[in-house]
Amino acid sequence: MNKIDINFSKVPSPAYVVDERLIIKNLEILKNVMDRTRCRILLAQKAFSMFSLYPLIGQYLSGTAASSLFEARLGYEEMKGKEVHIYSPAYREEEFDEIMNFCDHIIFNSFSQWNKYKDKIKNSEKKIECGLRINPEYSEIKTEIYNPCAKGSRLGITLKNFKEDELDGIDGLHFHTMCEQNSDVLERTIKIVDEKFGKYLKKMKWINLGGGHHITRPDYDIETLIKVIISLKEKYDLEVYLEPGEAIALNAGYLVTRVLDIINNEIDIAILDTSAACHMPDVIEMPYRPNIIGAGKPGEYPYTYRLGGVTCLAGDIIGDYSFKKPLKIGDILVFTDMAIYTMVKNNTFNGINLPSIVNYNDKDGIKIIRQFGYEDFKSRLS
Numbered sequence: 332m333n334k335i336d337i338n339f340s341k342v343p344s345p346a347y348v349v350d351e352r353l354i355i356k357n358l359e360i361l362k363n364v365m366d367r368t369r370c371r372i373l374l375a376q377k378a379f380s381m382f383s384l385y386p387l388i389g390q391y392l393s394g395t396a397a398s399s400l401f402e403a404r405l406g407y408e409e410m411k412g413k414e415v416h417i418y419s420p421a422y423r424e425e426e427f428d429e430i431m432n433f434c435d436h437i438i439f440n441s442f443s444q445w446n447k448y449k450d451k452i453k454n455s456e457k458k459i460e461c462g463l464r465i466n467p468e469y470s471e472i473k474t475e476i477y478n479p480c481a482k483g484s485r486l487g488i489t490l491k492n493f494k495e496d497e498l499d500g501i502d503g504l505h506f507h508t509m510c511e512q513n514s515d516v517l518e519r520t521i522k523i524v525d526e527k528f529g530k531y532l533k534k535m536k537w538i539n540l541g542g543g544h545h546i547t548r549p550d551y552d553i554e555t556l557i558k559v560i561i562s563l564k565e566k567y568d569l570e571v572y573l574e575p576g577e578a579i580a581l582n583a584g585y586l587v588t589r590v591l592d593i594i595n596n597e598i599d600i601a602i603l604d605t606s607a608a609c610h611m612p613d614v615i616e617m618p619y620r621p622n623i624i625g626a627g628k629p630g631e632y633p634y635t636y637r638l639g640g641v642t643c644l645a646g647d648i649i650g651d652y653s654f655k656k657p658l659k660i661g662d663i664l665v666f667t668d669m670a671i672y673t674m675v676k677n678n679t680f681n682g683i684n685l686p687s688i689v690n691y692n693d694k695d696g697i698k699i700i701r702q703f704g705y706e707d708f709k710s711r712l713s
């Protein structure tokens with residue numbers, strides 16, 4: 332754990348505080364993988380779209396991966412001159428010209444989508460590389476909502492539905508079957524992909540290994556990743572893309588919040604100026620229990636509290652935590668690993684304001700990038 336030297340009392344509350352130094356640390360790890368393997372790594376924007384940092388991220392990575400027209404445009408405009416890849420389960424016809432304008436790589440989820448748009452792409456002046464998402468029907472994900480290989484999945488083409496006579500114009504294959512996993516999972520997945528789709532890979536210019544690679548986690552086995560990428564490149568003579576989201580900003584940001592009230596109902600309850608439902612929805616969706624600096628599991632320290640959000644949703648509970656000293660109204664609590672899948676997923680349910688977005692670096696110290704207000708809430712309604 333890095334020593335935390337940010338003075339969180341100087342930050343508006345609630346706020347997502349991203350430590351640029353930790354982003355750089357992650358980017359250096361990813362760049363090292365790129366340099367050693369000649370692979371290309373993209374930022375999956377769906378996990379982290381703090382575009383004020385895109386110029387920095389673009390100094391290390393090859394570009395962005397998008398899941399929609401808007402993400403594609405954000406990557407195109409804010410990470411200038413870098414690659415823009417897009418994958419979507421299906422494209423809207425009225426958006427496709429714009430998508431072609433912003434993207435250099437377009438990945439299709441089915442042969443029907445590919446056949447629908449291939450003439451448009453062939454006839455365009457811009458050189459766009461096309462890929463197909465395959466479903467190798469192999470994953471090691473326990474949480475069904477995050478498992479693209481679940482029974483009946485709509486994501487990707489299974490071998491049974493793969494049409495080898497409709498590949499003219501296809502430059503690459505894409506799969507995304509991992510979630511917060513280590514390289515041993517990738518190694519086992521590649522074995523299956525190779526067995527099932529290897530004969531098609533011979534004809535491809537690239538393969539995209541999707542996201543879910545926790546490359547910047549301390550226990551991640553980078554040597555196995557490097558071995559897998561190099562052996563793919565040697566066997567099939569193609570470019571290898573990875574598009575992790577989490578790995579770029581893993582453990583690089585905080586959610587700073589204050590205690591608004593303390594009550595008791597069988598258990599001590601602290602009500603915070605944040606909300607699981609609005610500001611960290613994965614706590615409820617995944618679900619998981621985020622860490623708080625200086626706090627422990629219930630009963631680990633003398634004073635245990637249930638931490639609740641400020642919405643009226645009964646289940647807006649972050650979890651039970653213990654502290655060395657009793658909590659007081661106004662105390663600051665700092666949740667860790669809050670850069671990813673937070674700002675991109677937050678909402679204004681109950682009219683709760685969005686947390687400010689704050690950056691920290693050595694040169695500027697604490698810098699408030701963006702604060703939100705009533706207009707942001709109102710502008711999404713009518």
Ligand SMILES: *Cc1c(COP(=O)(O)O)cnc(C)c1O
Binds near residue numbers: 377541542544575
């Ligand atoms: C979610 C997703 C990613 C990024 O996944 P992480 O778990 O954030 O690394 C990349 N590609 C696709 C197609 C995805 O759906």
